[in-house]
Amino acid sequence: MSRIDESRDFIPMRIAVLTVSDTRTPADDRSGDTLVERLTGAGHVLAARGIVPDDRAVIAGRLREWIADPAVDVVLSTGGTGLTGRDVTVEAHRDVYEKEIEAFGTVFTIVSMQKIGTSAVQSRACGGVAGGTYLFALPGSPGGCRDAWDEILSLQFDYRHRPCNFVEILPRLEEHRRRK
Template sequence: MSDRQFIPIRIAVLTVSDTRTMEDDKSGQTLVGRLTGDNHILADRKILPDERAQIADQLRAWCNDPDVDAVISTGGTGLTGRDVTVEAHRDVYEKEIDAFSTYFTMISADKIGTSAIQSRACGGVANGTYLFALPGSPGACKDGWDGILRYQLDYRHMPCNFVEIMPRLTEDQRRK
């Protein structure tokens, strides 16, 4: 960490599941607990079914909301027919953060071995908002937050982090 002051960001959490409710959404609650425990702000929280258009519409809505800086979704990143979260994210991304997937897989492989290849965790940016899709288990949410997002969403993390470039994410739109 550096001498920089912490800057809390506003994060929305989306659980993608055909069966979960707020009462039994352990993965969503894991993310909420971790992000608020690290002094970020929970901007919003929703649960949606595994429906690509609904997921993409919600991601777009949050990307257009000036009170949301980042979105973390959990669930729907696997290989089954109902797993459409990654496709929904990619429908919205302007730029994909390719190394997020790679690094998440590296962290997962240390814990679950070759089973890590079944995850399609991904990250990207749209309209100045960061979007991350994590698998739907509390362990994967812990790994994604504790191993990557805790640092990259902390302005104090050096040598670089996502927060310090947030003001520049939409600079191409200002030039027009």
Template structure:
């Protein structure tokens, strides 16, 4: 079963938060605030925080920029994962992914079902890896960000989490770039 191994030392990771919205400013970004507070409370480092418009090319460009930055280990975006015409965050993420973490969306749906029932079917939360960086796209509601962090990311971004976690394999995510 899942647990924290207290004999291991916590390793903080550097996380960037990207809010995707046509209307929000930093002052109104409640979902981004939720993520930043949880990142800090967990002992990780906020590497950067931005808001971009719901434009596929703009989102993908920001993701690529952060994936190229060796000071960023994880990018969490919030917003633009729904079904409307302006919701293009998932497509932008998939434009950038080298590998998709298929089970992230599945586990997020299971967590959401416990909170919002069948409304969880409308979420397209996703996760993936690009250039040695983890990328996660979460819905734009503060509740969804809380659920994703508290029920999935808090544990998977903790090196002490057993039986496995994302942090322990972080140094190997881009090993295919180093092969000869």
């Protein structure tokens, strides 16, 4: 089972938070606030924060900007993971992924089932990697953001988490580009 190895030092990740919404503003972005509170409370660094409309090209463009920024290790987006016509965040994420972390969606569904039952089928939360950056598309609800962070991401972004975590493999995400 997973555990925290106290003999290892904590390594803070630099995490950007992107809210995808046609209606949210910085004054009422509860899901973005939830993620910022969680990640900074855990000792990570808020690298950037923004709000973009539910527009696939705009979302993908912002993701690409942050992927290209060496000061960003992780992008967490919130919103646009549902089933309606304006929910295009998952498609935008997949437009930029080099590799999808397929198990993230599965594990998120398992966590959600414990909290909201079969309503979990309505979320298309996903994760992937591009340009040495982790990217996760989370639901637009504060509860969904809390569940993803508290039950999955807080552990995977903790270098002390055993038997393995995302932090320890971060330097190797682009090793294929260094080979000659």
